[in-house]
Amino acid sequence: DGGITQSPKYLFRKEGQNVTLSCEQNLNHDAMYWYRQDPGQGLRLIYYSQIVNDFQKGDIAEGYSVSREKKESFPLTVTSAQKNPTAFYLCASNGQGTMNTQYFGPGTRLTVL
Amino acid sequence: QQQVKQSPQSLIVQKGGISIINCAYENTAFDYFPWYQQFPGKGPALLIAIRPDVSEKKEGRFTISFNKSAKQFSLHIMDSQPGDSATYFCAASRDNQGGKLIFGQGTELSVKP
Numbered sequence: 270d271g272g273i274t275q276s277p278k279y280l281f282r283k284e285g286q287n288v289t290l291s292c293e294q295n296l297n298h299d300a301m302y303w304y305r306q307d308p309g310q311g312l313r314l315i316y317y318s319q320i321v322n323d324f325q326k327g328d329i330a331e332g333y334s335v336s337r338e339k340k341e342s343f344p345l346t347v348t349s350a351q352k353n354p355t356a357f358y359l360c361a362s363n364g365q366g367t368m369n370t371q372y373f374g375p376g377t378r379l380t381v382l
Numbered sequence: 383q384q385q386v387k388q389s390p391q392s393l394i395v396q397k398g399g400i401s402i403i404n405c406a407y408e409n410t411a412f413d414y415f416p417w418y419q420q421f422p423g424k425g426p427a428l429l430i431a432i433r434p435d436v437s438e439k440k441e442g443r444f445t446i447s448f449n450k451s452a453k454q455f456s457l458h459i460m461d462s463q464p465g466d467s468a469t470y471f472c473a474a475s476r477d478n479q480g481g482k483l484i485f486g487q488g489t490e491l492s493v494k495p
Contacts, residue, residue: 309391373425376424
């Protein structure tokens with residue numbers, strides 16, 4: 270099955286710890302995105318990557334870091350510098366010829382204890 | 383202006399009724415307008431999308447109406463069903479920005495039986 274997978278589905282971390290969220294796609298898409306979703310605030314772009322070994326900051330990149338070493342993978346690290354990390358994190362991808370359609374993964378819910 | 387403004391924030395409709403969600407944008411360079419549907423705890427999924435060269439697009443019970451001069455577009459759900467209860471997001475993008483979407487704030491739709 271083609272698609273986007275995110276793991277884990279639920280993640281708990283203690284304050285002051287870094288944590289890495291996984292995102293993998295087998296759609297052969299060039300572009301990948303990370304969003305944060307909070308209740309009533311819609312989707313806010315954290316980072317995006319349009320090609321391997323290159324990525325750009327989105328609207329709320331502070332306290333987050335990413336890497337894009339492989340086309341299929343775009344992991345997101347939530348660092349201890351992120352002041353309010355509890356949220357639902359969504360990964361998406363899109364490829365050429367898809368009319369800018371982004372396909373989303375199932376999400377990871379991060380809770381800081 | 384990069385914002386997309388969506389209204390209402392929440393909507394309650396009786397089964398069989400018409401649900402209408404509106405979005406407005408400022409940037410006339412936007413040329414792709416998708417709507418996404420999201421069920422609780424899941425990632426958003428593309429519902430329907432439109433380009434500004436047409437004023438309306440229909441797919442089953444879902445219709446996008448597009449008013450280029452007013453810089454507004456709306457989603458109409460005909461014969462609304464309880465299974466349509468979800469959060470709906472409008473979005474906009476420009477082709478030359480590599481698929482980067484600007485999302486509205488979301489509308490939580492509840493269809494009562």
